[in-house]
Amino acid sequence: MTDLASQTIEKPAATRETVIRVRDLFVAFGQSLVMRGLDLDVYRGEVLGFVGGSGQGKSVLMRTILGLVDKRSGLIELFGRDRDALTSAERRRVERRWGVLFQNGALFSSLTVRQNIQMPMRETGHISARLMDELAMLKLELVGLPASAADKFPAELSGGMIKRAALARALALDPELVFLDEPTSGLDPIGAAEFDELIATLQHTLGLTVFMVTHDLDSLYSICDRIAALAEGKVIAAGPMEEMLACEHPWLKAYFHGVRGSRLSGALDARKTNMRGRE
Amino acid sequence: MATDLDHTARLSSRREGETARFALGGEWVLADSAALEKDAAGMAAAARGAARAIVDLAQIVRLDTAGAWIIGRAMDELAHAGVSVSLEGARPEHVILLQETKFRPFEAPSRCRRLLVVDILADLGRSVVSAAQDAYSGVGFLGEFVVASGVSLMAAGRFRFTSLVYHMESFGFRSLPIIALINLLVGAIVAQQGIFQLRRFGAGAYAVDLIGILVLRELGVLLTSIMIAGRSGSAITAELGSMKMREEVDALRVMGLSPVEVLVTPRVLALVLSLPLLTFIADMSALFGGLLVCWVYEGISPAAYLSLLQAAIGRNTFIVGLIKAPFMALVIGMVAAMEGMATRGSAESLGRHVTASVVKAIFMVIVLDGFFAIFFAAIKY
Numbered sequence: 009m010t011d012l013a014s015q016t017i018e019k020p021a022a023t024r025e026t027v028i029r030v031r032d033l034f035v036a037f038g039q040s041l042v043m044r045g046l047d048l049d050v051y052r053g054e055v056l057g058f059v060g061g062s063g064q065g066k067s068v069l070m071r072t073i074l075g076l077v078d079k080r081s082g083l084i085e086l087f088g089r090d091r092d093a094l095t096s097a098e099r100r101r102v103e104r105r106w107g108v109l110f111q112n113g114a115l116f117s118s119l120t121v122r123q124n125i126q127m128p129m130r131e132t133g134h135i136s137a138r139l140m141d142e143l144a145m146l147k148l149e150l151v152g153l154p155a156s157a158a159d160k161f162p163a164e165l166s167g168g169m170i171k172r173a174a175l176a177r178a179l180a181l182d183p184e185l186v187f188l189d190e191p192t193s194g195l196d197p198i199g200a201a202e203f204d205e206l207i208a209t210l211q212h213t214l215g216l217t218v219f220m221v222t223h224d225l226d227s228l229y230s231i232c233d234r235i236a237a238l239a240e241g242k243v244i245a246a247g248p249m250e251e252m253l254a255c256e257h258p259w260l261k262a263y264f265h266g267v268r269g270s271r272l273s274g275a276l277d278a279r280k281t282n283m284r285g286r287e
Numbered sequence: 288m289a290t291d292l293d294h295t296a297r298l299s300s301r302r303e304g305e306t307a308r309f310a311l312g313g314e315w316v317l318a319d320s321a322a323l324e325k326d327a328a329g330m331a332a333a334a335r336g337a338a339r340a341i342v343d344l345a346q347i348v349r350l351d352t353a354g355a356w357i358i359g360r361a362m363d364e365l366a367h368a369g370v371s372v373s374l375e376g377a378r379p380e381h382v383i384l385l386q387e388t389k390f391r392p393f394e395a396p397s398r399c400r401r402l403l404v405v406d407i408l409a410d411l412g413r414s415v416v417s418a419a420q421d422a423y424s425g426v427g428f429l430g431e432f433v434v435a436s437g438v439s440l441m442a443a444g445r446f447r448f449t450s451l452v453y454h455m456e457s458f459g460f461r462s463l464p465i466i467a468l469i470n471l472l473v474g475a476i477v478a479q480q481g482i483f484q485l486r487r488f489g490a491g492a493y494a495v496d497l498i499g500i501l502v503l504r505e506l507g508v509l510l511t512s513i514m515i516a517g518r519s520g521s522a523i524t525a526e527l528g529s530m531k532m533r534e535e536v537d538a539l540r541v542m543g544l545s546p547v548e549v550l551v552t553p554r555v556l557a558l559v560l561s562l563p564l565l566t567f568i569a570d571m572s573a574l575f576g577g578l579l580v581c582w583v584y585e586g587i588s589p590a591a592y593l594s595l596l597q598a599a600i601g602r603n604t605f606i607v608g609l610i611k612a613p614f615m616a617l618v619i620g621m622v623a624a625m626e627g628m629a630t631r632g633s634a635e636s637l638g639r640h641v642t643a644s645v646v647k648a649i650f651m652v653i654v655l656d657g658f659f660a661i662f663f664a665a666i667k668y
């Protein structure tokens with residue numbers, strides 16, 4: 009049992025369990041190939057930041073892994089099982105183990121925020137009404153929404169509030185794996201920082217695995233254990249921040265060493281010493 | 288490695304004099320929440336009379352927010368019973384989780400219950416008011432539409448000709464097969480019934496009069512309008528409604544464009560132009576359906592059928608039906624566009640407005656037809 013505990017906290021590189029394994033993936037819409045032989049691994053307990061230019065196919069990859077977009081060929085393994093080999097009952101069980109935050113929130117427009125969060129709980133069938141209410145309010149508070157938002161409909165929320173409510177719904181069942189599509193876009197910097205902190209806390213306390221599509225350099229620097237970059241339908245580089253910064257690919261160089269990037273990487277060293285000081 | 292036993296959640300309590308000791312173990316996760324809640328609810332009772340309670344989390348294999356919440360809630364209950372509670376053996380990450388999910392009372396959602404009678408009366412009142420508002424805003428919308436179409440017809444170049452043609456194709460041309468088919472069938476049915484009823488008086492041939500007058504004056508235009516209200520009215524409401532939902536209408540407005548001019552005018556004009564054409568086709572197919580049945584059942588040859596028809600109807604019979612068509616189209620278009628524009632943010636609201644659009648449009652079409660009947664009777668046309 010002690011080794012189980014240490015397993016969730018530290019991740020020795022050689023024995024890391026792969027939660028998502030994608031090999032040689034091809035995805036196309038009509039004639040246009042979006043994924044051209046993409047390989048990707050996501051390990052248990054890590055936060056993987058996924059970057060790439062607009063329209064490069066980050067959302068499409070996420071949707072393909074989730075089974076919302078059909079792949080042309082290739083292998084997708086979830087929790088060590090080939091997705092094509094799963095029976096529909098097994099697939100449903102896998103789907104219970106993940107939570108998804110879509111780029112536009114995808115809240116159910118005819119349900120209130122509270123009902124949206126309780127929707128996945130209701131489907132599992134045996135959670136008492138009191139606990140569901142309490143958990144929904146707790147999740148709301150965790151994602152930084154006021155209690156007054158609980159009984160509002162999605163159309164009555166601001167863009168950032170929709171993001172938060174959608175995250176609360178994604179976390180409703182305490183999934184092992186969460187997919188986040190640009191979670192911090194549309195949040196104010198304070199909100200975004202709180203959001204990063206929440207993800208870090210959840211990862212630390214629940215051993216959460218996070219697949220996060222993001223353009224937020226702050227998130228990349230502060231909470232991502234590894235970063236994967238997508239270009240031309242492939243993962244052109246994957247690794248910790250330091251490796252990405254050292255990478256010679258022109259797009260990556262522009263991404264991390266452009267005006268915004270270099271401002272942050274300068275700040276990174278300062279923050280690291282700062283953090284060490286705090287601990 | 289943990290054995291199977293370690294995964295099932297469990298709770299054991301022990302008394303050591305003034306101290307109650309609770310040992311929690313296994314997986315405290317949402318999936319077992321029902322059992323966990325029951326276990327945790329017993330903690331306060333088990334600790335009755337004790338001064339201190341120790342919650343030992345050393346054996347916990349997995350803890351999620353739901354489990355932590357339940358533990359926190361039980362600890363809060365203990366604290367309320369005057370027992371001082373402390374944690375023991377918790378892993379650092381569990382301590383953080385317990386802090387994050389520390390129990391706090393959330394006020395229960397307010398579910399106000401009212402008298403059924405009051406509800407019914409309130410609903411009734413509300414629908415009367417909303418019907419009046421509908422009529423009021425309908426007139427306003429009609430005015431807006433007239434202005435917008437006037438503007439776009441006057442100012443050459445502002446008229447959205449492509450859009451008009453596109454909508455005429457989708458509302459008019461693509462409805463042709465179904466309109467022709469149902470009218471053919473209805474014409475045939477009217478003929479058959481007419482023949483069977485009139486035969487008893489030996490007046491089977493008068494079925495042609497019946498078909499001619501009924502179809503041309505009423506049935507052709509009415510059936511076509513109802514069909515178009517269901518087919519195109521609903522489409523207009525759904526299109527405009529979902530554009531409203533996704534702020535596309537607002538986007539138009541802030542560009543300085545009038546949504547009525549850009550979205551409503553082409554659609555309603557397309558309906559106004561298409562419906563008379565469709566009505567003509569409807570009339571012809573119904574008459575043709577009548578012809579077939581008369582031929583088969585009554586042995587009236589096509590040539591005889593046509594001459595009987597000529598004797599039975601005048602030009603006015605035909606015009607009366609056709610003249611109603613553009614007005615029907617206007618009503619359908621107005622109702623559909625208004626309902627679309629009234630859609631609010633949710634998918635449910637869109638569904639409600641599409642239904643309302645079809646129901647109201649059909650109702651209005653029939654009411655309008657009644658007024659026309661009275662009018663034409665009064666002017667003896």
Ligand SMILES: Nc1ncnc2c1ncn2[C@@H]1O[C@H](COP(=O)(O)OP(=O)(O)OP(=O)(O)O)[C@@H](O)[C@H]1O
Pocket residue numbers: 037042060061062063064065066067068069111
């Ligand atoms: N349903 C679809 N049909 C056709 N093409 C599509 C579809 N969905 C996405 N695409 C195309 O696939 C490509 C990748 O889109 P995707 O939404 O994954 O981009 P992205 O990397 O998530 O961009 P962003 O950072 O702006 O969200 C785009 O070129 C897009 O046009």
Ligand SMILES: [Mg+2]
Pocket residue numbers: 066067068111189
């Ligand atoms: Mg995207």
